[in-house]
Amino acid sequence: MHIRSKNHGFTIVELLIVVVVIAILAAITIVAYNGIQQRARTSAAQSELSSAIKKLEAYRYNGISNERYPADLATADVKSSNNVTFNYYPNVTSNAYCLEAVSGTLTYVTTSLTKSSDTGTCSVTNGLVGWWKLNGNTADSAGTNNATAVGSAPTTGQNQQANTAYSFNGSNQHMTSGTTNFPFDAASRSVFAWVNLASYPSTFRMVHSYGSTVATKASALSINSAGRVTFNSQSNDFSSNFTLALNEWHHIGYSISGNQVTIYYDGQSQTATISALTTATNAHYIGAWLSTNTNLWSGFIDDLRLYNRALSAGEVNSLYSAGAQ
Numbered sequence: 462m463h464i465r466s467k468n469h470g471f472t473i474v475e476l477l478i479v480v481v482v483i484a485i486l487a488a489i490t491i492v493a494y495n496g497i498q499q500r501a502r503t504s505a506a507q508s509e510l511s512s513a514i515k516k517l518e519a520y521r522y523n524g525i526s527n528e529r530y531p532a533d534l535a536t537a538d539v540k541s542s543n544n545v546t547f548n549y550y551p552n553v554t555s556n557a558y559c560l561e562a563v564s565g566t567l568t569y570v571t572t573s574l575t576k577s578s579d580t581g582t583c584s585v586t587n588g589l590v591g592w593w594k595l596n597g598n599t600a601d602s603a604g605t606n607n608a609t610a611v612g613s614a615p616t617t618g619q620n621q622q623a624n625t626a627y628s629f630n631g632s633n634q635h636m637t638s639g640t641t642n643f644p645f646d647a648a649s650r651s652v653f654a655w656v657n658l659a660s661y662p663s664t665f666r667m668v669h670s671y672g673s674t675v676a677t678k679a680s681a682l683s684i685n686s687a688g689r690v691t692f693n694s695q696s697n698d699f700s701s702n703f704t705l706a707l708n709e710w711h712h713i714g715y716s717i718s719g720n721q722v723t724i725y726y727d728g729q730s731q732t733a734t735i736s737a738l739t740t741a742t743n744a745h746y747i748g749a750w751l752s753t754n755t756n757l758w759s760g761f762i763d764d765l766r767l768y769n770r771a772l773s774a775g776e777v778n779s780l781y782s783a784g785a786q
Contacts, residue, residue, distance in 0.1 A: 503564070503567060505544045505545055505564055506544075506545050506562045506563075506564040506567055506569050506578075507562075507569060507578045509542060509544070509545045509547075509562060510545075510560070510562040510569055510571055510578050511578065512539075513534070513539045513547060513560060513562070513571075514560075514571055514576055516537045516538055516539050517530055517531065517537050517539065517558065517560075517573075518576075519537070520536065520537040528556075529556050530551060530556060530557070530558050530573060531551070532551055532553065533549065533551070534547055534549045544564055545562050545563065545564045546562075546563045546564075547560060547561065547562055547563075548560070548561040548563065548583065549561075550583045550782070550783035550784065551784070552620075552781075552782055552783060552784030553620070553621060553784070554619055554620070554621060554710050554784065555710070555712075555727065555781070555782075555784065556573075557572065557573040557574065557781065557782040557784070558572065558573050558782055558783075559571075559572045559573075559583035559779050559782040559783035560572070560583075561582055561583055562578075567580070568580065568581070568582050569581075570582055570583055570779055572778050572779055572781075572782035572783075573782055574728050574778045574781070574782055575775065575778055579775055581775065581776065581779065582779070583779050583780075583782070583783040584783070584786070585772065585776045585779055585780055586603070587770075588651075588768040588769045588770040589603040589766060589767070589768055590603060590604055590642045590643060590644070590767055590768065590769045591603055591604055591606055591638075591642075591643065591745075591765075591766065591767035592604075592764075592765075592766050592767075593608055593636075593638075593747065593764075593765045593766075594625075594764055594785075594786060595615075595618070595625070595626050595627045595762065595763055595764065595765070596618070596624065596625045597615050597624040597625070599627070599636055599638075601638065603766075604641060604642055605639070605641050606638040606639040606640065606641055606643075606745065607638060608636040608637060608638040608745075608747060609636060609637050609638070610627065610634075610636050611633075611634060611635050611636065611637070612630070612633055612634035612635070613627045613628060613629050613630075613634040613635065613636060613748065614627065614628055615627060615628075616628040616761055618655075618761070618763045618764075618785055619655040619657075619710040619763045619764065619784060619785035620784055620785050625763065625785065626655070626657075626761045626762060626763035626764075626785070627761065627762055627763075628760070628761050629748040629757065629758040629759060629760065629761070629762065630757075630759065631659065631660070631662075631666070631757050631758060631759025631760075632757065633757070634748065634757065635746055635747060635748040635749035635754060635757060635758070636746065636747035636748060636749075637744055637745065637746055637747075638744070638745045638747070639744070639745065640671055640742060640743070640744065640745050642769070643671060643742075643745070643767065643769075644680075644740070644767075644769045645672075645740045645741070645742055646738065646739055646740055647719070647737050647738045647739065647740075648738075648740075648769065649717055649718045649719075649769070649770050649771045650680065650716075650717050650767065650768060650769060650770070650771070651714065651715065651716040651717070651766075651767070651768040651770065651771055651772040652668075652669060652680075652682050652714050652715055652765075652766065652767050652768075653712065653713070653714030653725070653765075653766050653772075653777070653780055654668050654669070654682070654712075654713065654714060654762055654763065654764060654765040654766070655710055655711070655712055655762070655763040655764050655784075655785045656668055656705070656710070656711060656713055656758075656760065656761065656762055656763070657708065657709060657710050657711075657760045657761040657762075657763075658684060658688075658705050658707055658708070658758075658759065658760040659707065659708065659759040659760040660707065660759050660760075661684065661686060661687070661688045661707070662684065662685070662686055662756065662759075663686055664685070664686055664756060665683040665684065665685055665686070665691065665693065665750065665756040666683060666684045666756060666757065666758050666759060667681055667682070667683045667693075667746070667748060667749055667750045667756045667757070667758055668681075668682040668683060668684075668713070668747070668748070668758060668762060668765070669681060669682055669745065669746065669747050669748075669765060669767075670682075670683075670693065670745075670746050670749065670750050670751050671740070671743060671744065671745040671746065671751075672694070672695075672740045672741045672743055672751065673695075673741040673743050673751065674695055674751055674753070675695060675741065676694075676695050676696040676697060676736075677694050677695065677696075677697045677736050677737065677738055677739045677740075678694070678695060678738075678739050678740055678741040679693060679694045679695040679740065679741075679751060680693075680694060680717075680738065680740045681693035681694070681750065681751075682713065682714060682715055683750075683756065684705050685700050687700070687704070688704045688705050688707075689701055689702065689703060689704055689705075690703045690704075690705055690713045690724050690726050691724075692715045692717075692722050692724060692735070693750075694735065694736075694738055694740075697735050697736045697738075698735075699722050699724065699733045699735055701724040701726065701731045702731060703724065703726035703729065703731065705726070708760075710761075710763075711726065711727055712725070712726075712727050712728070712780065712781040713725060713726050713727075714766075714777070716771045716772050716777070717738065717771060718771035719737070720734055720735055720736065720737050720738075721733075721734060721735075722734075722735050723771075725777050725781075727781055728777065728778050728781045728782075730774060730777070747762065747765060748762060763785045764785035764786055766780075
């Protein structure tokens, strides 16, 4: 009698199950590996950024630097590595800096004000809908609202470089632009600029304005007769406690969310409650109050930015620490 043996193999279903299990295990391994890599890059960036901060502070207080930060990283012996690349933005005028540490797709930022490691960048371009750098021209670097200069002319900017700001005589000089993609009605917004004021006004001196002269329909940044940094919205104003010093460069602006307005002065802030905005669609003026061309600026304006969101205090610190671009 012959006994026939029967060979048993895997069925198609069993093979498919094995393939699926292997694929799941591979996916878990890849995710875990990527997580380990991400944590390693984060740790490296934060560690090297912390070391860079210490070297910059050591340089400032080394007894021969007159308590000023260096103009470049090499002077303070701060170097990029294979894992981390540094981007340094010294603000010579204000003796400040903004420093980025880039590792792969991660970017961490620190400033001379915070001296901490946070995610973000020095440039802060998220939500930027208008950017008049005023570097020898009146182009809008963030949109299509190129400005037209009426009498104002290029001058030395906040970064102490020639033709990187514009001068205004307080009499008959200003700029105008369109308002495509501007935040209107009650939308959140932020406006910041570097300014240098020659004299205090009898009423206001305007850095920028748009909207109309109906109550709550304007959005403007100005200096009032007492020299205070002010947000204007036609009978809906808020004058801060920050007094703008004359003939010096300072970073000022406002950030609005809902009916809360926060005014900034060189990284310091003050918040108040105002009536809800109903900002109208009208032309944008730089150095003047709306269409009347009154309350004209006297002095210099540099690096004017308009955002369609409220910036955080950390982002404002980065703008201030980096200086005019």
